[in-house]
Amino acid sequence: MKNILFTLLTFLSLSLISCNSDENEIERVSAPTNLSIAAVKVGADGNNPNGDGSGEVNFTITATNATSYRVLINNETLELSQNRFSYTFTQGGINEYDIIVVADNSGGNISVNYSLTVFVKTELKLIWQDEFDANGVPNSTKWGYNIGIGNNGWGNNESQYYTDRLDNAKVENGVLKITAKKENFQGSAYTSARLLTAGKFEFTYGRVDVRAKLPAGGGVWPAIWMLGANFDSVGWPACGEIDIMEYVGNNPGQISCALHTTSSSGNTVNYKATSISNETTEFHIYSTIWTESSITFLLDDAEFYNYNPSIKNDDTWPFYNNQFLILNIAMGGNLGGAIDPNFSTSTMEIDYVRVYQ
Secondary structure, eight states: OHHHHHHHHHHHOOOOOOOOOTTOOOOOOOOOEEEEEEEEETTOOSSOTTOSBBOEEEEEEEEESOSEEEEEETTEEEEESSSEEEEEOOSSEEEEEEEEEEEEETTEEEEEEEEEEEEEOOOOOEEEEEOOOSOBSOOTTTOEEOOBSSTTTTOOSBOEEEOOSTTTEEEETTEEEEEEEEEEETTEEEEEOEEEOTTTOOBSSEEEEEEEEOOOSTTEEEEEEEEETTHHHHOTTTTOEEEEEEEOTTSTTEEEEEEEBTTBOSSOSSEEEEEOSSTTTSOEEEEEEEOSSOEEEEETTEEEEEEOOSSOSTTTOOTTSOEEEEEEEEEBHHHHOSOOTTOOEEEEEEEEEEEEO
16 A cells, blocks of 8 residues: 555656746636546457457546646556547456546646456467367377266265266267266266366466367256366365356256355355356357466356456465366266256267367
């Protein structure tokens, strides 16, 4: 706060003008009043509230009796004779900026503080991908499996048995097919697959895009998500979990994202659902942008949730360590709910998984 006050006082410093004229007092000009500033982020809409990624913002300053303006923006001072100006932010990601605006005339000045959040797309390099071009078993250099029913700590009262069989996970015609089936297997009434990149590909920060068509049916619970690579040493939720996409077959027309940390786990408050159409008949792109300061979730490149806690510590922000990718379909469980007694089989098709930094 002291630094902000010092900056403001320094920025506002100017010479006072005094006037004398023999015995006649000259009327003093009144300092400006009614100062405000408005910002329009280029490309901003309901899906992209922080702009289209160009970083361009158009500003309009309004004041009574002002002759000039000064703006301290992004550690840069602008001297203006007009009340309109444009500014392009360049720092990548979603960032908040504090702006100081001063209106001047010969009688003095007035100032206001203003804050806004701007999204800037960054040039990213593709660092890892699977396009699922080779038919048969998923690429073993990229994917491993969780096997079993989750009693070792990663289950959520689900009804499936995860296998590594081709019946439950295979690449065919350019897509990965994860299939949940109703069948008696190892004491469970359903089978499915859960693929993960743990020990094969782990990363910190970047953008993940997954193009997928979701399974249909009451009780299906497909997910595209990430888990902290230190899961084995610190446990869950201390490792941090980033749920890029979860879908519940009992609630069609909606997908959700979530963050799980020690400050909010299980039924987390760091959650957002959004509407979707034709999710089981058409492919959509499910994405997250993970930076040092925020995690943003997108559906078909439209932002619908941003997590950026004001206080970042191990409780709220364990997201400074490597994470790995997970793809799976659960059946029933805490989120999947009741399984349709007529359910037989359903498949999630994944066209590609791409990671950028």
